[in-house]
Amino acid sequence: xxxxxxxxxTERPLVRFVAQSSARIVVVMTPAGQVLAQHGFTRxxxxxxxxxxxxxxxxxxxxxxxxxxxxxxxxxxxxxQRHGIHLAGCDTPRGRLIVLTVxxxxxxxxxxxxxxxxxxxxxxxxAPAMEERKPILAADFESELNKSLSSLFRR
Amino acid sequence: MSLVNFTTREITCKIxxxxxxxxxxxxxxxxxxGQVPDDRRGRMVSLATQTDRxxxxxxxxxxxxxxxxxxxxxQLYTVPGQVYYNATRKLVLQGADGVVFVADSQLRQLxxxxxxxxxxxxxxxxxxxxIRTLPMVVQFNKQDLPRELILSPGEMDDALNFRGxxxxxxxxxxxxxxxxxxxxxxxxxxxxxxxxxxTARRG
Amino acid sequence: xxxxxxxxxxxxxxxRGVRGSMFVAAEDGIMVVQLLMExxxxxxxxAFAASLARKVSGAAAxxxxxxxRFIQMAAEGGTLLVAQxxxxxxxxxxxxxxxxxxxxxxxxxxxxEGAAR
Numbered sequence: 001x002x003x004x005x006x007x008x009x010t011e012r013p014l015v016r017f018v019a020q021s022s023a024r025i026v027v028v029m030t031p032a033g034q035v036l037a038q039h040g041f042t043r044x045x046x047x048x049x050x051x052x053x054x055x056x057x058x059x060x061x062x063x064x065x066x067x068x069x070x071x072x073x074x075x076x077x078x079x080x081q082r083h084g085i086h087l088a089g090c091d092t093p094r095g096r097l098i099v100l101t102v103x104x105x106x107x108x109x110x111x112x113x114x115x116x117x118x119x120x121x122x123x124x125x126x127a128p129a130m131e132e133r134k135p136i137l138a139a140d141f142e143s144e145l146n147k148s149l150s151s152l153f154r155r
Numbered sequence: 156m157s158l159v160n161f162t163t164r165e166i167t168c169k170i171x172x173x174x175x176x177x178x179x180x181x182x183x184x185x186x187x188x189g190q191v192p193d194d195r196r197g198r199m200v201s202l203a204t205q206t207d208r209x210x211x212x213x214x215x216x217x218x219x220x221x222x223x224x225x226x227x228x229x230q231l232y233t234v235p236g237q238v239y240y241n242a243t244r245k246l247v248l249q250g251a252d253g254v255v256f257v258a259d260s261q262l263r264q265l266x267x268x269x270x271x272x273x274x275x276x277x278x279x280x281x282x283x284x285x286i287r288t289l290p291m292v293v294q295f296n297k298q299d300l301p302r303e304l305i306l307s308p309g310e311m312d313d314a315l316n317f318r319g320x321x322x323x324x325x326x327x328x329x330x331x332x333x334x335x336x337x338x339x340x341x342x343x344x345x346x347x348x349x350x351x352x353x354t355a356r357r358g
Numbered sequence: 359x360x361x362x363x364x365x366x367x368x369x370x371x372x373x374r375g376v377r378g379s380m381f382v383a384a385e386d387g388i389m390v391v392q393l394l395m396e397x398x399x400x401x402x403x404x405a406f407a408a409s410l411a412r413k414v415s416g417a418a419a420x421x422x423x424x425x426x427r428f429i430q431m432a433a434e435g436g437t438l439l440v441a442q443x444x445x446x447x448x449x450x451x452x453x454x455x456x457x458x459x460x461x462x463x464x465x466x467x468x469x470x471e472g473a474a475r
Binding site: 006007008030031032033034035036046048049052053056059060063136137138139141142144145146148149151152153154 | 158159160161162163165166167169190191192195197198200202211212214216217219220221222223225227230232242243245246247249250251334337338341342345346348349
């Protein structure tokens with residue numbers, strides 16, 4: 001199974017977590033659903049949908065928690081017939097992150113929770129502080145954008 | 156905030172289609188989904204009620220291709236327009252890099268447009284974002300309806316566009332104006348990441 | 359139910375050398391009721407005991423040994439004891455290396471029977 005990371009510092013903690021927990025799928029994302037690292041997805045398409053939905057679940061359950069006077073849910077666990085889903089947020093120097101873990105019968109929620117805690121600690125230690133954004137696109141990006149969009153819409 | 160990966164040279168931006176109920180936000184995404192080649196778009200996810208009203212959001216990932224050497228990906232979201240879904244609407248807005256406000260051009264929907272625009276301001280503020288610096292464009296949808304039922308783009312502009320934002324008349328159902336709207340918000344969002352904008356700000 | 363399980367754990371923990379005992383959800387590897395001395399990482403013990411039980415059961419089934427009723431894992435620094443408590447629980451005890459395993463096992467099997475009732 002493949003592991004890909006958008007931000008390099010996530011790789012080592014992620015690989016270790018996958019090995020320890022025997023999780024099938026893991027996604028590390030921002031609260032807006034943008035993927036920082038993933039393991040187990042073979043198609044980028046499904047990854048993006050899963051991340052958007054995972055972030056939405058965290059956001060809505062967090063809002064629900066606030067409505068009933070809770071600061072927030074630590075973690076959410078869904079026990080399915082063949083898979084379990086574990087979803088939890090954590091604060092790091094890189095900002096708040098969400099970890100979505102999908103696991104099968106070869107492991108258990110107990111093991112996933114246990115190693116998830118270690119994973120979060122490792123992420124916190126590895127995370128760089130948020131940097132101020134520098135300009136990254138060339139000033140004349142618009143002609144390229146127009147070309148891209150025209151080809152996208154076959155115009 | 157847009158996610159930039161310097162190793163794989165990828166940019167991912169989140170764009171939210173906002174507006175009152177039944178103004179055509181989902182229709183915009185459906186039209187885009189139908190027009191874009193399979194290899195340039197992901198699966199469209201719609202969390203809707205049994206009557207096809209958006210309950211939480213619609214989601215459509217798009218691959219814009221290479222811009223300034225960066226593979227640029229956009230994630231398009233819609234919010235539920237109905238007033239009582241504000242809690243979920245607010246959640247979808249979180250982390251947005253740009254907003255398309257889809258207004259309903261029908262005369263009888265003017266109050267709903269204003270209410271939704273106000274609601275957008277409140278929700279943006281509650282997320283700690285500054286509406287003045289948030290890239291935004293306005294689409295005047297349903298311009299295909301009979302003239303007596305709708306406000307013209309000029310009238311819509313007078314009624315809604317206090318900030319002088321870029322506006323686009325549209326008929327999202329048949330695709331008119333959808334492409335132009337997406338193009339404009341893409342440019343607004345990416346301009347924030349460009350050297351040009353930085354220079355302009357410094358200047 | 360929880361009271362009854364707690365009383366069973368109390369009897370197991372009275373065996374000299376036992377540092378903690380718990381009922382664990384077999385499939386999930388999480389604690390249901392526990393009685394632990396300070397320093398025992400109950401969550402880790404529960405998760406690993408359930409994992410161990412599953413693997414040992416698999417090995418027993420593959421070798422035709424039948425249903426596993428009790429597992430004893432002796433390590434340098436301590437002993438892990440696991441008893442199956444049908445239908446979905448495990449009784450788990452963590453003990454010092456020199457623990458009287460026979461006595462601990464007796465109390466654990468009693469606890470397992472009590473849980474099944």
